Amino acid sequence: MRHRSTPRLPRVSERLLKRIFPDNSDLTTLGDLEEVFHAIAEEPGGSLRARMWYRWQVVKSILAYVRNLFHWSFVMLKNYLIFTSRLFKRDKFHTFLNFFGLCSGIACCLIIFLFLRNELTYDRHHPNADRIYRISSNYVTSGEPLMFAVASPALGPKLQQEYPEIEEVVRIAPQPEMLLKFEDRRYYEEGIVFADPSILKVFSHPLILGDIDTCLQEPATIVLTESLAEKYFGEANPLGQTIQIETQNDLKITGVIKDPPRNSHIPIQGIISFASWDPNPAALEWSIYEVFGYTYVMFPEDYDLAAFHQKFPHFYEKYIKKDEPQYNQVFEPILLRLADIHYNTYGFRGEMPLGNRSYLYAFSAIGLFILLLVCINYINLTTARSATRAREIGMKKVLGSKKKYLIAQLLGESLLVSFAALVFAFGAVWVALSFAGLNHLLDLDLKSGMLFHPYLILAGLGVWVFIGIASGAYPAFYLSSIRPTASLSGQMNSGRAGARTRRMLVVFQFVISIGVVIITLFMNRQIEFMRNQDLGFSQENVVYIRLRDQDVRQKITAFKEELIRHPEVVSAALGAGRPGYPWTGLYRFEGRDGMEEHNFHVFFAGYDYLETLGLELIMGRDFDPRYSTDPQQAVIVNQTLARFMGWDDPIGKRISQFTNLDGNVIGVVKDFNFFSLHNRIEPLLIRMQRRPMGGLLVRVRSGRLVETMEFLESGWKTLNPNRPFVFSFLDQDFDRLYDADIRQNRLVKFFSVICILISCLGLLGLSSFTSLRRTKEVAVRKVLGASAPRIVLILFREICVLVVAAAAVAVPMSILVIELWLDKFAYRTGVNPLLMVVTAAGAVLLSFLTVGYHSVKVATTNPADNLRYE
Amino acid sequence: MKLLSRPEELFLLAIWKLQDNAYAVTIRSHVKKITGKTWSFGATFITLDRLVKKRYLNSYLSEPTQKRGGRSKRMYRLTRDGIKALLEIKKLQETMWDDIPRLSLSKVEE
Numbered sequence: 001m002r003h004r005s006t007p008r009l010p011r012v013s014e015r016l017l018k019r020i021f022p023d024n025s026d027l028t029t030l031g032d033l034e035e036v037f038h039a040i041a042e043e044p045g046g047s048l049r050a051r052m053w054y055r056w057q058v059v060k061s062i063l064a065y066v067r068n069l070f071h072w073s074f075v076m077l078k079n080y081l082i083f084t085s086r087l088f089k090r091d092k093f094h095t096f097l098n099f100f101g102l103c104s105g106i107a108c109c110l111i112i113f114l115f116l117r118n119e120l121t122y123d124r125h126h127p128n129a130d131r132i133y134r135i136s137s138n139y140v141t142s143g144e145p146l147m148f149a150v151a152s153p154a155l156g157p158k159l160q161q162e163y164p165e166i167e168e169v170v171r172i173a174p175q176p177e178m179l180l181k182f183e184d185r186r187y188y189e190e191g192i193v194f195a196d197p198s199i200l201k202v203f204s205h206p207l208i209l210g211d212i213d214t215c216l217q218e219p220a221t222i223v224l225t226e227s228l229a230e231k232y233f234g235e236a237n238p239l240g241q242t243i244q245i246e247t248q249n250d251l252k253i254t255g256v257i258k259d260p261p262r263n264s265h266i267p268i269q270g271i272i273s274f275a276s277w278d279p280n281p282a283a284l285e286w287s288i289y290e291v292f293g294y295t296y297v298m299f300p301e302d303y304d305l306a307a308f309h310q311k312f313p314h315f316y317e318k319y320i321k322k323d324e325p326q327y328n329q330v331f332e333p334i335l336l337r338l339a340d341i342h343y344n345t346y347g348f349r350g351e352m353p354l355g356n357r358s359y360l361y362a363f364s365a366i367g368l369f370i371l372l373l374v375c376i377n378y379i380n381l382t383t384a385r386s387a388t389r390a391r392e393i394g395m396k397k398v399l400g401s402k403k404k405y406l407i408a409q410l411l412g413e414s415l416l417v418s419f420a421a422l423v424f425a426f427g428a429v430w431v432a433l434s435f436a437g438l439n440h441l442l443d444l445d446l447k448s449g450m451l452f453h454p455y456l457i458l459a460g461l462g463v464w465v466f467i468g469i470a471s472g473a474y475p476a477f478y479l480s481s482i483r484p485t486a487s488l489s490g491q492m493n494s495g496r497a498g499a500r501t502r503r504m505l506v507v508f509q510f511v512i513s514i515g516v517v518i519i520t521l522f523m524n525r526q527i528e529f530m531r532n533q534d535l536g537f538s539q540e541n542v543v544y545i546r547l548r549d550q551d552v553r554q555k556i557t558a559f560k561e562e563l564i565r566h567p568e569v570v571s572a573a574l575g576a577g578r579p580g581y582p583w584t585g586l587y588r589f590e591g592r593d594g595m596e597e598h599n600f601h602v603f604f605a606g607y608d609y610l611e612t613l614g615l616e617l618i619m620g621r622d623f624d625p626r627y628s629t630d631p632q633q634a635v636i637v638n639q640t641l642a643r644f645m646g647w648d649d650p651i652g653k654r655i656s657q658f659t660n661l662d663g664n665v666i667g668v669v670k671d672f673n674f675f676s677l678h679n680r681i682e683p684l685l686i687r688m689q690r691r692p693m694g695g696l697l698v699r700v701r702s703g704r705l706v707e708t709m710e711f712l713e714s715g716w717k718t719l720n721p722n723r724p725f726v727f728s729f730l731d732q733d734f735d736r737l738y739d740a741d742i743r744q745n746r747l748v749k750f751f752s753v754i755c756i757l758i759s760c761l762g763l764l765g766l767s768s769f770t771s772l773r774r775t776k777e778v779a780v781r782k783v784l785g786a787s788a789p790r791i792v793l794i795l796f797r798e799i800c801v802l803v804v805a806a807a808a809v810a811v812p813m814s815i816l817v818i819e820l821w822l823d824k825f826a827y828r829t830g831v832n833p834l835l836m837v838v839t840a841a842g843a844v845l846l847s848f849l850t851v852g853y854h855s856v857k858v859a860t861t862n863p864a865d866n867l868r869y870e
Numbered sequence: 871m872k873l874l875s876r877p878e879e880l881f882l883l884a885i886w887k888l889q890d891n892a893y894a895v896t897i898r899s900h901v902k903k904i905t906g907k908t909w910s911f912g913a914t915f916i917t918l919d920r921l922v923k924k925r926y927l928n929s930y931l932s933e934p935t936q937k938r939g940g941r942s943k944r945m946y947r948l949t950r951d952g953i954k955a956l957l958e959i960k961k962l963q964e965t966m967w968d969d970i971p972r973l974s975l976s977k978v979e980e
Binding site for chain 1: 893894895910915937938939941944
């Protein structure tokens, strides 16, 4: 038993000691110390002294431990560093090439990592993301699904009544751009939504100003984002201010939220309270079959979705069944987790712009390729330099260095260089993002601050280790196995060493580079092809002006008549839906056996619609004001629809929709592409609008466009003084459908340039070595009468063979990839062999230019200089 | 045969003297008692380890004791080589002493 007055050992110290005596597994040393501790403590007044003594032992042990740990590694490390730095100094050119290649490779990887991070974290910034689901609607007609991302506004509240476990329901209805006005500030804004107050609780939109419980309860209230509030109110406090929306509604600002990250599937700039839509909740008691906005529900943690579906039939009986006969569709809810929305492949209608996973894979592959290219450069340059190093290695071996240590040294060297490159690359990317407008160049939204996120630091370190080891391993094993006798007696033929591996690696590099370039050029070609393709309607010089206000729509017909009288205006027409942006609807068509129901694309047209768009009527007639029944009954279909229905004589066939259309086909238009060329031409019907809606299409002459636009603007101002004159050209609008492709193409182009650059850097370094190695050979050749061009040719032949071989491999491989990519386009360019040949020739030419500098230098030196010392 | 250094000799003698109770704490305090100098644990262990490495000492673990927080002691015992080395150095010293004129402080001229 311990004496009562005996003090306890200092706990922390004891634990520390246990750590640093790992070799004494029996811990007798600790026992010794403890015994002495007690001995000292038993002396009078010794308890404090004992404690101090014990701690002092700890300090001494730690110091000794640390010294032991590092002493020898420090000695050697210093030695290695000296060797490495001497090597670098001696050969600045190649060191620079190596370093620059590594830097650009790592920088590209960092950019790709940033991009991937941005893409893969869509909507993940909401803490509740895992339990938020969007309810989308699937309307099934005789087995045929029709999926809408949106749902009826009545669905959410009813679900909440029936399912007590649902914590919150949010309805969000994004609006097309809206005109906001405060005093003299008047702009169109995108990203304005109507939403339930619970949006602020379910999603994370931190309020800077305002009260989370009350701010969206009242009708006519709006919450703005920070940046929007600043745009309209500057420094002033926006709370309680009134902002005018769409020229007629005054909304009170009750809150300001932080700007949400851009990688969110619904971009939000402002939230108008749902009550503003219609203060009377009963007004939104629509049937489940009439969709409006997105509906999200938040379940409790660990909720089993099976329970939801199990209870759903009961819900269906209670609320939906009664409407089923009228619409002849069965409703099915589709629940999609928030984080899965951005990459879903359901093909919902009414979906926000989605991401495409295959592009993410493509970019990861490019990142990996670039890493490989960079590693190959390093390997080639290091092994080519082995002659210089062979003596160092040989000497070290003679002095007793083991192979193990040499490998460690050479690996350490590549790790060191790549670490420096990593740091440099981080800096370069940061500068490029913050100041040099890389985002603008690539049309991305990457934040330089994200670079220092742990994820990216970790990824960067991963890249570092990968490059360090992948590029250091081969040279390390290769160089460390040099026989010292050979290297020291000068028998080593430096250039030959590892030449075959180097050649293979160069071929591999060029396979990748040529392949990437061919793919890039093809993407380019395909996009150009789609943009220049004849779409079957005239898209040029058609101005589209959207109409938003009811009172303007009343006056628009007169305005249109006035426009047509102007000499520069060819024709004008009202229309809802235009090429690129069709509407959709469920219609009944006269089939062989009675009426069939189909969901097809629709344009709502006014008079002169066909003429304004330059659509060609191949059968029947156009809408005509002389027929008073046209607005109620006339429908024009496209050829595809007629073919789809199997109509031999389409004119007069019946088409109806619920109660609002009961008409006949009066004409057939020639097929035209009303969608991007990703898609085939689908069935389309054009029906007359009964009252003006949508927008105004004006076809003008191309000659005096500026004056014409001024004329349109002045006309607009008298028509509608409240709104700025905003218009677009049809061809530009149509082009926007290819935005995603163009953006991807731009990124791929950027990286393919980097690929080529890195490969050429490698080639440049390599060629300087080969030409250096062959100086004597060249001198002898010159003495024997070879001309300089002849010698350049001889030197180039070696590289040329490699590049041609690479092209031979790259061409079929890239054709495969292109075929895969082209799969998603309904209309595509053929694979053009000429393009392949041109690319391959370009690669040869580029390699010639790269190699040329050193070759020419060697070929033009005076042979006497190189042979003098023999 | 390598000669023992003085600390080594002291430690070997201490262990011989302590017999079955020779471990770091007792050895250290014994040497301290004789020389009047404090030996740090580090110095103690370095010397002991060196002697073990030279095979002059064997070490083994004792039963754990309560006094040391339930830890064992690392006990030391002289080997044959150790005893031989001690005897040798003793003989060497005796020979040296035998063969010289009487040594006394008074004989040294200041």
